Amino acid sequence: MDFTLSHHNQSANAMIEVRAVSRVFPTGNGGLRALEKISFSVFPQEFVCVLGPSGSGKSTLLRILAGLLESTSGEVRFHNQIVTGPRKGVGFVFQKSNLMPWRTVLQNITLPLELEGLTALEADEIALAMVELVGLKGFEQALPRDLSGGMAQRVAIARALIHDPEVLLLDEPLGSLDALTRERMGNELLRIWQTHKKTVVMVTHSISEALFLADRVLVISHRPGRLCLDLPVDLPRPRREAMRYTAVFGELTESVRQAIGDSETIMEGV
Amino acid sequence: MMEQMRRGVRIPNLRRLVIVPLSILGLFVVWKMAVYVTQYPPFILPPPGLVWNKFMTVLGDGSLLRHLWVTLVEVLVGLTIGVVFATVLGYFLAKSRLVERMLSPYIVASQSVPIVAIAPLLVIWFGAGLFSKILICALIVFFPVLVNTVVGLKSVPEDLQDLMRSLQATRLQTIRYLEIPSAMPVFLGGLRIGATLSVIGAVVGEFVGSDRGLGFMINRARGQYDTALVFVAVFALVFLAISLYTSVILLEKKLLSWREPEDQSLKQI
Numbered sequence: 444m445d446f447t448l449s450h451h452n453q454s455a456n457a458m459i460e461v462r463a464v465s466r467v468f469p470t471g472n473g474g475l476r477a478l479e480k481i482s483f484s485v486f487p488q489e490f491v492c493v494l495g496p497s498g499s500g501k502s503t504l505l506r507i508l509a510g511l512l513e514s515t516s517g518e519v520r521f522h523n524q525i526v527t528g529p530r531k532g533v534g535f536v537f538q539k540s541n542l543m544p545w546r547t548v549l550q551n552i553t554l555p556l557e558l559e560g561l562t563a564l565e566a567d568e569i570a571l572a573m574v575e576l577v578g579l580k581g582f583e584q585a586l587p588r589d590l591s592g593g594m595a596q597r598v599a600i601a602r603a604l605i606h607d608p609e610v611l612l613l614d615e616p617l618g619s620l621d622a623l624t625r626e627r628m629g630n631e632l633l634r635i636w637q638t639h640k641k642t643v644v645m646v647t648h649s650i651s652e653a654l655f656l657a658d659r660v661l662v663i664s665h666r667p668g669r670l671c672l673d674l675p676v677d678l679p680r681p682r683r684e685a686m687r688y689t690a691v692f693g694e695l696t697e698s699v700r701q702a703i704g705d706s707e708t709i710m711e712g713v
Numbered sequence: 714m715m716e717q718m719r720r721g722v723r724i725p726n727l728r729r730l731v732i733v734p735l736s737i738l739g740l741f742v743v744w745k746m747a748v749y750v751t752q753y754p755p756f757i758l759p760p761p762g763l764v765w766n767k768f769m770t771v772l773g774d775g776s777l778l779r780h781l782w783v784t785l786v787e788v789l790v791g792l793t794i795g796v797v798f799a800t801v802l803g804y805f806l807a808k809s810r811l812v813e814r815m816l817s818p819y820i821v822a823s824q825s826v827p828i829v830a831i832a833p834l835l836v837i838w839f840g841a842g843l844f845s846k847i848l849i850c851a852l853i854v855f856f857p858v859l860v861n862t863v864v865g866l867k868s869v870p871e872d873l874q875d876l877m878r879s880l881q882a883t884r885l886q887t888i889r890y891l892e893i894p895s896a897m898p899v900f901l902g903g904l905r906i907g908a909t910l911s912v913i914g915a916v917v918g919e920f921v922g923s924d925r926g927l928g929f930m931i932n933r934a935r936g937q938y939d940t941a942l943v944f945v946a947v948f949a950l951v952f953l954a955i956s957l958y959t960s961v962i963l964l965e966k967k968l969l970s971w972r973e974p975e976d977q978s979l980k981q982i
């Protein structure tokens with residue numbers, strides 16, 4: 444199975460190229476094959492969603508893309524350069540909001556800028572705009588302990604966006620939000636993606652969210668984590684809520700559901 | 714809300730303002746009664762009044778403050794040196810498997826030797842002056858601070874380490890923005906123990922051999938059966954230890970205000 448060339452003839456202009464990436468976690472009995480021979484490409488300004496059952500290696504894949512984790516074999520390229528570690532121009536949102544409890548909301552958001560050497564004053568100015576974007580106005584001075592899960596996750600999103608990365612790697616960024624906020628933040632993500640021309644790889648558990656947001660949906664199977672579906676979502680943009688109830692959307696949902704279902708039977712077979 | 718918060722702070726303060734003097738008063742009453750009931754002579758159990766007079770005498774002639782000052786210097790310098798070494802070594806122990814494997818047997822072994830046993834050696838080697846006391850202080854402070862530094866650094870959340878890596882933070886930035894604040898609560902716990910132990914270290918050193926300091930004062934007064942003076946010196950030591958401990962608690966309150974305000978361990982004292 445190689446989907447690399449399925450939609451674009453040339454992988455040379457790919458933004459992210461994943462070539463036969465495998466990852467084994469050492470365990471007592473032989474090792475856990477979290478990812479096996481995953482290959483795909485992400486093209487500039489593409490929005491890709493990754494789906495799969497829990498424990499299928501979605502977070503592992505994202506961490507390898509970010510250069511936070513080494514693959515056991517295979518390689519990842521950004522702009523045709525092999526990824527050997529974290530690099531500039533990538534914003535990462537972790538599965539848990541992962542804030543520093545001793546920093547206020549504003550200070551958490553400005554962290555990436557401070558590390559780049561901006562003064563607190565300059566950083567604050569940029570961050571205040573970001574606070575507004577994620578709807579946390581009035582909470583600038585709050586500490587993470589006073590935030591709900593959803594609010595904390597929005598802070599994490601703002602932190603990933605603040606140094607204007609060209610690539611966003613999002614690990615279930617909307618996971619802990621309530622349905623309404625989730626929809627709003629989804630739309631907000633689409634807006635940011637469209638206006639700032641970013642490339643997005645996002646892990647999610649929600650099929651309909653993936654189809655609503657993405658250009659392509661990837662499905663990873665459970666142990667070993669193989670790519671078992673690479674589905675282009677040919678819905679017109681801008682996406683509208685009403686599209687969720689069209690026949691095309693239903694068919695797409697069905698194929699993704701089937702792929703995830705199959706992947707779980709594979710798991711039992713192994 | 715402000716009103717509530719302010720009241721929430723004031724009530725425990727008020728209670729403390731009443732309870733502490735009350736318990737001290739209680740201690741004096743019991744003490745006075747013990748003297749009255751047992752009829753022990755003053756060189757065994759001096760009455761509170763005698764101790765008070767002694768206190769005023771040694772306060773007046775400046776000798777109490779002179780000795781207190783000596784012990785304070787030993788404690789503060791020893792504490793500082795011990796903390797600095799323990800923190801730096803602790804960092805390398807936490808960060809390097811190799812260093813940990815190489816050094817931890819010695820560190821553990823050194824802890825099985827009580828400080829009282831090596832204090833005479835240190836006084837023989839480094840003289841009866843301030844230096845040997847500072848050394849004893851530093852040694853006794855070293856271990857708890859070291860252990861807590863290592864534990865604190867090892868409990869820095871892995872996700873936050875990943876965050877710093879993904880932001881391409883330098884080694885120094887990671888220390889400053891992540892490791893120091895994250896390890897601070899556990900580290901300060903070690904400092905709290907260290908601060909208390911450092912007073913013990915100084916007194917042990919002064920007992921073994923010195924011509925000044927509160928420990929020396931106790932030793933000399935005991936030799937002269939001036940038990941009232943022993944009491945005065947002991948109270949001075951208690952005062953010193955409590956002040957030091959309270960300083961660390963205040964430091965904790967200031968540095969760890971981001972933690973739960975309900976954290977009871979910070980509210981004591």
Ligand SMILES: Nc1ncnc2c1ncn2[C@@H]1O[C@H](COP(=O)(O)OP(=O)(O)OP(=O)(O)O)[C@@H](O)[C@H]1O
Pocket residue numbers: 468469475477495496497498499500501502503504538
């Ligand atoms: N550091 C690690 N050491 C050992 N095993 C690990 C490690 N990280 C992940 N795993 C294992 O690899 C598998 C994939 O984990 P991963 O977190 O990537 O799954 P996921 O698809 O993100 O799951 P979820 O949807 O629950 O977040 C799991 O079985 C997990 O137990």
Ligand SMILES: [Mg+2]
Pocket residue numbers: 501502503538614
């Ligand atoms: Mg995950």
